[in-house]
Amino acid sequence: MAAEAYPGAQEFLPRQRDPTHLRRAAAQCRGCDLYRSATQVVFGNGPTPAELMLVGEQPGDSEDREGEPFVGPAGELLSQALENVGIDREQVYVTNAVKHFKWEARGKRRIHKKPSLREVRACTPWLSAELEVVQPRLLVCLGVTAATAVFGKTVRLKDYRGLFTRSALGPLAFVTTHPSALLRMRGRDGWEQEHRRFLTELKTVKAKLTA
Numbered sequence: 504m505a506a507e508a509y510p511g512a513q514e515f516l517p518r519q520r521d522p523t524h525l526r527r528a529a530a531q532c533r534g535c536d537l538y539r540s541a542t543q544v545v546f547g548n549g550p551t552p553a554e555l556m557l558v559g560e561q562p563g564d565s566e567d568r569e570g571e572p573f574v575g576p577a578g579e580l581l582s583q584a585l586e587n588v589g590i591d592r593e594q595v596y597v598t599n600a601v602k603h604f605k606w607e608a609r610g611k612r613r614i615h616k617k618p619s620l621r622e623v624r625a626c627t628p629w630l631s632a633e634l635e636v637v638q639p640r641l642l643v644c645l646g647v648t649a650a651t652a653v654f655g656k657t658v659r660l661k662d663y664r665g666l667f668t669r670s671a672l673g674p675l676a677f678v679t680t681h682p683s684a685l686l687r688m689r690g691r692d693g694w695e696q697e698h699r700r701f702l703t704e705l706k707t708v709k710a711k712l713t714a
């Protein structure tokens with residue numbers, strides 16, 4: 504039997520749509536069950552408005568502890584990549600499709616667990632609200648979960664990667680891989696090639712912004 508949908512974040516959205524009110528309201532969200540095992544909500548961060556908005560999957564272990572997106576190893580890789588292609592991270596709004604950390608215990612470690620489609624859907628009202636205040640010209644989906652949220656349907660990375668596509672949420676969207684996926688490849692065959700591809704795709708984004 505199919506699992507029932509979660510109530511979703513909609514009823515937790517504040518009337519006032521500005522970063523402070525959104526962030527405060529998200530901390531109270533009970534739109535799905537992920538708040539139960541996470542330390543805190545991890546809301547988006549960056550200037551508003553911003554020309555470029557990056558959307559990841561969900562907070563990781565470091566983000567969950569610190570309460571900010573992309574501050575762990577994947578965030579470091581992302582920052583270096585942005586710097587490498589000449590995109591100022593300070594000018595970019597960064598967020599995740601799902602705002603609470605989903606994990607499972609393995610010994611003493613908390614291991615990332617991919618959010619389900621139900622959880623992505625439950626959390627999408629926050630992403631829509633962020634878009635209202637950020638008003639980006641371009642939305643970059645880092646990985647398939649972000650693309651699923653942005654296009655409003657299950658997508659395959661290979662069908663969308665490297666392309667500019669009008670998104671269900673409004674702005675023009677570009678899809679690339681998630682820095683965590685790259686990190687998992689580090690030191691293995693194909694790492695250099697995948698990393699180069701990631702940089703090339705970020706250069707494409709930069710070129711689109713400056714066109």
Ligand code: SF4
Nearest residue numbers: 532534535603625626
């Ligand atoms: S993951 Fe999203 S919808 Fe679920 S409780 Fe957290 S903020 Fe709400």
